[in-house]
Amino acid sequence: MLEVKNVKRSFKSGDVTVNAVDDVSFKVPEGQFASIIGKSGSGKSTLLSLLGALDKPSSGSIEVDGKDIAKMHDHALISYRCQKIGFVFQSYNLVPNLTALENVILPMEFAGLGKKERLERGKKLLAQVGLTEDQMDRKPGKLSGGQQQRVSIARALANKPKVILADEPTGNLDSQTGKMVFDLLHDLARSENTTIITVTHDLSIAGKTDRTFQLIDGKLTEYKK
Amino acid sequence: MNVVTRGIRNAFRNQIRTFSIVVILGLSVGLALAMLVARQAVTDKISSVKSSVGNTVSVSPAGARGFEGGGTALTTAQIAKLATLANVTSVDSTLSDRLTTSNSNLASAVDAGSLGQRFAQNNGTSFSGGEFQGQRPSGATSGTSDSETPVMRTFTPPVTVVGTTSPTKLSSSVGGGSFTLKSGKTFSATSTENVAVIGSSLATKNNLKVGSTFTAYNTSITVIGTFDAGNSFSNNQVLMPLATVQKLSDQAGAVTSATIHVNSIDNVATVTTAATSSLGSAADVTNDSAAAESSVAPLENIQTISLYSLIGAVTAGAVIILLTMIMIVRERRREIGVIKAIGASNIKVMLQFASEAVTFTILGAVIGIIFGLVAGNPITKLLVNNSTSAATTATTMGGPGGFGGRGGGRALRSLGSNFSTISASVGWDIILYGLGVAIIIAIIGSGLASFFIAKIRPAEVMRAE
Numbered sequence: 001m002l003e004v005k006n007v008k009r010s011f012k013s014g015d016v017t018v019n020a021v022d023d024v025s026f027k028v029p030e031g032q033f034a035s036i037i038g039k040s041g042s043g044k045s046t047l048l049s050l051l052g053a054l055d056k057p058s059s060g061s062i063e064v065d066g067k068d069i070a071k072m073h074d075h076a077l078i079s080y081r082c083q084k085i086g087f088v089f090q091s092y093n094l095v096p097n098l099t100a101l102e103n104v105i106l107p108m109e110f111a112g113l114g115k116k117e118r119l120e121r122g123k124k125l126l127a128q129v130g131l132t133e134d135q136m137d138r139k140p141g142k143l144s145g146g147q148q149q150r151v152s153i154a155r156a157l158a159n160k161p162k163v164i165l166a167d168e169p170t171g172n173l174d175s176q177t178g179k180m181v182f183d184l185l186h187d188l189a190r191s192e193n194t195t196i197i198t199v200t201h202d203l204s205i206a207g208k209t210d211r212t213f214q215l216i217d218g219k220l221t222e223y224k225k
Numbered sequence: 226m227n228v229v230t231r232g233i234r235n236a237f238r239n240q241i242r243t244f245s246i247v248v249i250l251g252l253s254v255g256l257a258l259a260m261l262v263a264r265q266a267v268t269d270k271i272s273s274v275k276s277s278v279g280n281t282v283s284v285s286p287a288g289a290r291g292f293e294g295g296g297t298a299l300t301t302a303q304i305a306k307l308a309t310l311a312n313v314t315s316v317d318s319t320l321s322d323r324l325t326t327s328n329s330n331l332a333s334a335v336d337a338g339s340l341g342q343r344f345a346q347n348n349g350t351s352f353s354g355g356e357f358q359g360q361r362p363s364g365a366t367s368g369t370s371d372s373e374t375p376v377m378r379t380f381t382p383p384v385t386v387v388g389t390t391s392p393t394k395l396s397s398s399v400g401g402g403s404f405t406l407k408s409g410k411t412f413s414a415t416s417t418e419n420v421a422v423i424g425s426s427l428a429t430k431n432n433l434k435v436g437s438t439f440t441a442y443n444t445s446i447t448v449i450g451t452f453d454a455g456n457s458f459s460n461n462q463v464l465m466p467l468a469t470v471q472k473l474s475d476q477a478g479a480v481t482s483a484t485i486h487v488n489s490i491d492n493v494a495t496v497t498t499a500a501t502s503s504l505g506s507a508a509d510v511t512n513d514s515a516a517a518e519s520s521v522a523p524l525e526n527i528q529t530i531s532l533y534s535l536i537g538a539v540t541a542g543a544v545i546i547l548l549t550m551i552m553i554v555r556e557r558r559r560e561i562g563v564i565k566a567i568g569a570s571n572i573k574v575m576l577q578f579a580s581e582a583v584t585f586t587i588l589g590a591v592i593g594i595i596f597g598l599v600a601g602n603p604i605t606k607l608l609v610n611n612s613t614s615a616a617t618t619a620t621t622m623g624g625p626g627g628f629g630g631r632g633g634g635r636a637l638r639s640l641g642s643n644f645s646t647i648s649a650s651v652g653w654d655i656i657l658y659g660l661g662v663a664i665i666i667a668i669i670g671s672g673l674a675s676f677f678i679a680k681i682r683p684a685e686v687m688r689a690e
Contacts, residue, residue, distance in 0.1 A: 006293040036560065052566065054682070054683045055684040079568075081566060081567070081683075082568025087566055087567060089563070093560075093563040095560060095563070095564070096238075097235065098231075101399075107568050108572065110567065219305065
C-alpha cells in the first residue's frame with residue numbers, strides 16, 4: 001500500500017515560492033497500476049521524485065508499507081530506494097559501458113546479493129522481459145530503444161520492489177513498441193503484485209491503467225473514466 | 226563486478242582521453258622521480274663530503290703553517306683552555322721539530338732529488354748541510370750566515386720529529402696519513418719517557434727495530450714501535466711524547482699545532498669561533514668544514530631545486546588528475562544520479578571514481594617509473610655539471626697546500642672533483658616512492674571530485690528527463 005497524505009513540495013524562485021506539489025493525497029493499493037497525467041510543468045516529475053525518495057516533501061507524509069519515507073534519514077532512504085523502489089525512465093538511463101545483464105545486476109549488487117544469485121536472477125529477469133542470451137551481453141548502444149526500455153524494466157524489478165515508478169516509459173518509443181512495453185508493465189503488476197505508478201502524456205495508455213490521476217498546477221485529482 | 230572493477234573499467238571508456246591523461250601523468254610522475262633520485266644522490270654526496278671533512282678544528286701559531294712562515298709557538302696553557310670550550314671532546318697537541326746531523330745519528334730515508342737540489346742549482350748556494358738540515362721553528366741559526374760563504378753542498382731532506390699527545394693520529398700539518406702500527410707499541414699522551422715510534426722507512430734506512438736506540442738531541446732514545454702512514458713523508462718521521470720533545474729541544478710548554486675534536490660537525494663553526502676568541506691574534510684557527518660548506522653549496526642549491534621541482538611535479542600531477550576527475554564527474558552527472566537512484570550510496574560512487582583515478586595514476590606511475598629509471602641519472606649529472614664551475618671556484622680557493630702546509634687546498638679540490646662522480650641509482654625504494662606519489666596524486670585528485678559526487682542529488686536525474 002502506498003499512501004500519500006497532504007504532501008507539499010515548494011521551491012524558492014527568487015522572491016517567489018512555487019508549490020510544485022500542492023497538498024496531494026491519494027492511496028494506491030498493492031498490485032494496482034496507476035497513471036498520472038498532466039501538462040509539462042504540472043509537477044509530475046516532482047511528485048514521482050517524492051514517491052521514489054529522491055527528494056523530500058516540504059510537508060506531509062508518504063507511507064509505504066506503513067513507513068513514512070518523509071521522516072527517514074539519508075542512509076535509510078538509500079536502503080529504501082534500493083529495496084522498495086524500481087525506476088523506469090523515459091530515456092532508459094542505462095550505464096553505457098555495462099552490458100544489459102550488468103545493468104540489471106547493478107541494483108542487486110547495491111542490495112548485497114551474492115554474485116551467483118545476481119547472475120541467475122539477472123538472466124531470468126532479462127528473459128522475462130524478452131531479451132535473448134545474445135542481447136544480454138550487449139551494451140545499451142547495441143540495443144534498440146524498446147530493448148533498452150525492457151532492460152530498464154528488468155533493472156527496476158531486480159530487487160523485487162514494492163513500487164515501480166515509471167516516468168514516461170513509452171515517451172521515446174514508437175506506438176507499437178510503446179504498447180509492448182506498457183503491456184509488459186501491466187503483466188508485471190499482475191504477476192509480481194507490484195504497485196506501478198506511471199507518468200504519461202499518452203491518454204490511450206493512461207486509459208488502460210487501473211486508475212488515473214490528473215495533476216494541474218501541483219494539485220492532484222483522480223481522473224474519472 | 227564490484228565498484229572497484231567498475232571504476233577500473235570506466236578508466237578505459239574513452240581510450241584517447243585515457244592515453245593522453247596517462248602520458249601527461251607519466252611525465253609528471255617521472256619528473257618527480259627524477260628529482261627525487263637527484264635529490265637523494267646529492268644529499269648522499271653532501272653527507273659524504275661533510276663526513277670526510279670530519280669534526281675537527283685546526284689551530285696553529287699565527288703566521289705559521291708546518292715549517293713555513295713564522296710567528297710564536299703556542300703554549301700548553303693556551304691549549305688547555307681550548308679543551309674546556311663547549312662541545313670540545315678532546316684536543317691533540319703537537320710540537321714539530323727537525324733533527325740535525327749535529328744532534329742526531331738518524332739518516333733521512335728520503336732522497337733529496339731534483340726538488341731538494343733546486344735552490345742550490347739556481348743560486349749557487351745551499352743550506353749549511355753539514356751542520357743543519359733544516360730550520361727550527363724559532364731560535365734557530367739563521368740561514369743567511371751560511372750564505373755568506375757560498376759553496377755547493379748536498380741537501381738532505383730532514384728527519385722530522387713530532388712530539389704529540391696522540392701518537393696514533395698523524396698531524397696533517399706535517400704530512401698526515403693513516404697511522405698503522407707495524408710493530409711494538411705506542412706511548413701514552415702524558416708520557417715523559419725518552420721513547421719513540423718511528424716511521425717504517427726511517428726504521429729500514431737506519432736498521433732500527435723495537436728495542437733499538439738512536440740519538441736525538443744528543444740523548445739516547447729507545448724505539449718502542451714502528452708505524453706505516455701510507456706516505457713516504459710521514460714514514461720518515463719520529464713520533465715522541467710531547468713533553469719529551471719540549472724538554473729535549475729546550476721548548477718548554479711550546480706547541481706548534483693542535484687539533485680540536487668537536488662532538489658534532491654541526492658545532493664545528495661554533496667551536497672555531499670560540500677557539501679564535503680564546504686565542505685571539507696568537508693563533509690561526511681554521512676548519513675544513515667551512516670550506517667544505519662553500520664547496521658543497523652548489524650541491525645544496527641542486528638539493529633545493531630538486532625539492533621544489535619534486536613538489537611542483539607532484540602538484541602538477543594532482544592538478545591534472547583533479548581537473549580530469551572533475552570533468553568526468555560533470556560529464557557523468559546523470560549517470561551518477563541514476564546509480565544513486567537505484568540504491569548506490571555516496572561512498573560506493575566515490576569509491577568507484579577513486580578507483581578510476583587510481584587506475585589513471587598507476588598507469589601514469591608505470592610510465593613515470595620507466596621515465597625516472599631512464600632519465601634519473603642523466604638529469605642528476607646535468608644538474609651537477611651545470612654547478613661544477615661554481616664548485617670548482619669554491620674549491621680552488623681552499624687553504625695552502627705547499628710543503629709542510631695543511632693540505633686544505635688539495636683536500637677541497639678533491640672534494641670538488643668528487644662532484645663529477647655523483648651517480649644516481651634507482652632502487653626499489655624509488656619505485657615504491659613512485660607508486661606512493663601516484664596514490665597521493667590520486668587521493669588529492671579525486672578529493673574534490675568526491676565532493677561534487679556527494680553534492681549530486683538523485684532527483685536531478687528526474688529533472689533532466
